[in-house]
Amino acid sequence: MIWNMVKTGLLFAVLTGLLLGICVLVGVDPIIAIVLAGVVNFLVYLLSDRIVLAMTRAKEVSPSDAPRLHKMVESLSAKAGIPKPRVFIVQNNTPNAFATGRSPSHAAVCVHTGLLNMLNEDEIEGVLSHELAHVKHRDTLIMVVAATIAGAIAMVGRIFFLSSLYGRREQREGSLLGALVMMVVAPLAAMFIQLGISRTREYSADEGGAKLCGKPLALASALRKIDYSVHHRPMSSVQNNPSLSSLYIVNPFKSSAIVELLSTHPSVGKRVARLEQLAHQI
16 A cells, blocks of 8 residues: 555655646746646546546435445445545446546445346455545555646647747747657657556555455455456446446446557456455554
């Protein structure tokens, strides 16, 4: 857990250093880039839970609608020391789950009907613990900050490119190629750092969730079952939005080798191996 936090901090430091370095290199005030990107991301952050729940067609359920699910969420939330999130269910046969919300007091946990039907009670508890660990760790906030910095880097690249296009002719000839490289390479580097941050948060949620429920092998078993189901029956990208893949405990969409390289999640095999090692320690 501590090492994952350290890695996240280091990745943030590299991302921030990359932004400042690029701004100095191209002569753009970094404050302007950060403010512009921050405003956009802040608005998305405030409305993210509503947007996500609407896009996934999630329906809120009451304790009388899903008593077992509510009881598990309530018990685990109390153990985690956070307010009980709102509980949602999506009618989808692909087993999966996600959490959303800008803070523990504005959080929601959502599970697919496929997960409730396929997993046993210990495995469902393991999945819920993983999602509540995301809520407790404020991972939504972390990823919004990362997105803000990465967005600022992309904005600086575009500003530099446009200034090269519309500058004086003698300046354009010398700087256009460099500006094009800057516009492509800088945001790409920022994206890979973002992915690194996201992966460290998944490892932390696995570890935090396993300790919360006290059943790391149950969470490992749940990950295996979800991964197997996704590979044999992935969610349709026609009916569902692949841009939401980072929210789920396992990417529910069919992935190519390139998509795997750019995945926001570590491989399930690596996650399971860590959980099995953790089971010998707790």
